[in-house]
Structure formats: structure tokens, C-alpha cells
Amino acid sequence: ERKRFYQNVSISQGEGGFEINLDHRKLKTPQAKLFAVPSEALAIAVATEWDSQRDTIKFYTMHLTTLCNTALDNPTQRNKTQLIRSAVKFLETDTVCYRVEEPPALAELQKNEWDPIVAWAEERYKVAIGSSTSFLGPNIPASTKETFVSHLASYNMWALQGIEYVVTQLKSLILSMGLIDRHITVERAVLLSRLEEEYQIQRWGNVEWAHDYDQCELRARVAAGTLFVHLCSESSTVKHKLLQD
Amino acid sequence: MAALGSPLRTLRGLLRELRHASSPAGRPYRDTPAYKHIIAAFRAHRVTSEKLCRAQQELHFQAATYLCLLRSVRQHAALHREYHGKGERSPEEVAGLVGFRLPQQPGGKG
Numbered sequence: 001e002r003k004r005f006y007q008n009v010s011i012s013q014g015e016g017g018f019e020i021n022l023d024h025r026k027l028k029t030p031q032a033k034l035f036a037v038p039s040e041a042l043a044i045a046v047a048t049e050w051d052s053q054r055d056t057i058k059f060y061t062m063h064l065t066t067l068c069n070t071a072l073d074n075p076t077q078r079n080k081t082q083l084i085r086s087a088v089k090f091l092e093t094d095t096v097c098y099r100v101e102e103p104p105a106l107a108e109l110q111k112n113e114w115d116p117i118v119a120w121a122e123e124r125y126k127v128a129i130g131s132s133t134s135f136l137g138p139n140i141p142a143s144t145k146e147t148f149v150s151h152l153a154s155y156n157m158w159a160l161q162g163i164e165y166v167v168t169q170l171k172s173l174i175l176s177m178g179l180i181d182r183h184i185t186v187e188r189a190v191l192l193s194r195l196e197e198e199y200q201i202q203r204w205g206n207v208e209w210a211h212d213y214d215q216c217e218l219r220a221r222v223a224a225g226t227l228f229v230h231l232c233s234e235s236s237t238v239k240h241k242l243l244q245d
Numbered sequence: 246m247a248a249l250g251s252p253l254r255t256l257r258g259l260l261r262e263l264r265h266a267s268s269p270a271g272r273p274y275r276d277t278p279a280y281k282h283i284i285a286a287f288r289a290h291r292v293t294s295e296k297l298c299r300a301q302q303e304l305h306f307q308a309a310t311y312l313c314l315l316r317s318v319r320q321h322a323a324l325h326r327e328y329h330g331k332g333e334r335s336p337e338e339v340a341g342l343v344g345f346r347l348p349q350q351p352g353g354k355g
Contacts, residue, residue: 011278041282045311048279052266061318182306185247186313209328216321223314230307 001056009051018043031073042231063224083160084152095172097131097138162229186223262315
């Protein structure tokens, strides 16, 4: 763990976008590229993460910084098509489509809480999704996948990194689209993603150091991812040079 | 659309989180870029209780998401400190758990 080595955090605008200054030093990515983001609001939020650090720098709390680093460095070397494919693949095992039959109370809860969001996605995107209790999961028509692939292609590379991140965290493309489309809040999305845990907590009790700990972490990551997507998609604030469509 | 509650409540929550995040030794939280940006954004869009304007709804959603981020990070860090941050006990503490004390050896151990 590194000690905080800077007094002041500030933002400046460079050729490639908005940069973060730690005292007089410019922040760099893990691969030593200049840290520059396309949105001023995003830069401010990243600066706030750095300024919130006290004696030691806790990188695992700096979710927006991490997302920006991923977008800038692209360490997994994936292109747009690969990111989209990775996100849409989750549909085959989407949490909200994968149902249990037992115990009946949980099956009922899944029906009541998840059916509406699936119905929303089907209506919003004019696709058939459905749900399944089969071991193999739901059978998603190819046309449905195509629709989502087309839709995601309209997002730029930075936003797609964010979207794929949120999908991976929530284990659900549908819940992620619900967030991106501002249909549900982060708290609701996390609750729906963790529905079975919530059911067990109701039945057996809450264990703060595990349940709340996990819930807070998931909320933080999903909130960061969602904010990242929205801030990277706003055409008014975005510097297009960086976004490499 | 997402159930966001009152924009004023979101704003208050955000400002409270910013206050928590700022250190007593550093700049006052009202002086930070984040504070100024949020206040300016709310003022510019005049986020009120009306549900009509799409830009307002977008801003409110963004603000609520950011609030969730700040709050969750703070709560997670607090839980971490409380339950996971303490590390191992020292030999003195372990001995003390069962009522023993470590022996004193003049000149230190071997």
C-alpha cells in the first residue's frame, strides 16, 4: 500500500482531454500513459477519489480511476466487437432469467421481482427473452441477441468498457440495460442481482461483516460503472478524439 | 422510470458525503471542484419535483448514482476497518486472551 504522496489534487484540460494533477505531477495510467478523460465531470469525480485518500492510497476503493485506467490501457486488448460479444453472452445465463423451482418461496420471489424487469426489457427492445427453470438456462433467440448487439454498437469504446464491467458485476445484461436506460436505480439493480442472498438473509438473518460488506462493494462497483457509462456517453461533454470508435 | 425520490434529498445526501470525504486538514469541502460542479449543475437545471424534463431526470439519476457510489465506498471502508482491517493479534494479546502474560527475560530472548 502506497502512502499519500501529494498535497493537492487538481484538474487541467490538455489536448487529449481532462487530466489529473497530483501536486505538480500529472497522473499516469499503470502502463505509463498520460491519464486523460473525455468528460470534465468524470475528471472531477476521479480527482475526488484521489483527494479522499488519507494516509495510504486504497486503490481498491477508487473504482472510477480503475475504470478510466482500463479504458486508456485496454489491458485485455479487446476491441468493440469483443466487448459487445462478451456482454451479450451473459444473456444466455442472465441472472433474472435463470429460475429455481425450489424452495417455492424463492421461486415466487423471483417471479414477482424478476418478471417485471424481463417484461420491461422485452417491451423496450421489442425482443423475446423469457425465463427458464432448466439446467441449461433460457433459450435466447438469435434475433434477440442481434438486437442487443446492434444497440450496444451505438456506444463508444469507453462506454462499452463500462457496460461490460457492469454486466460482469451484476451477472445480468438485462439488469445492466435497466441501469443504462435509467429504468432502475443502482440499489434496486444490486438487490435484484442478489435476490437469492436477500431471500436467505430474510430467512436466516443478516451477517454484517459478510452480507453488508458484499452488498456495499457491489453497489460501489455498479454505481461507478453506471456513472462511467453515462459520463462517457454524453455528447455535450465528451471529447471525441479520445473515444476511438 | 427509476424511483429516485426527492432531488433535494439527493443533493443533501451528496453534500453530506462530500463533507465526509474531505479531510479536516485539507481544503474546506465547499472549495472542492466536486462541490462546485454539483451545485452548479443543480442550479443550472433547476432540479425540482417536476417529473417533466428529461434533462432534469438524467441529472437526478446521475446525482443519485454518484451518491450511491460515495456512500457505498464509505460504508464498505468502514466495514472493512471494523471487521477485516485489524490483522493478527500480537503474542501479548493472544496470551492475554487466556489470562497469561508472556515471561520477562532480562537481556531479551535467546
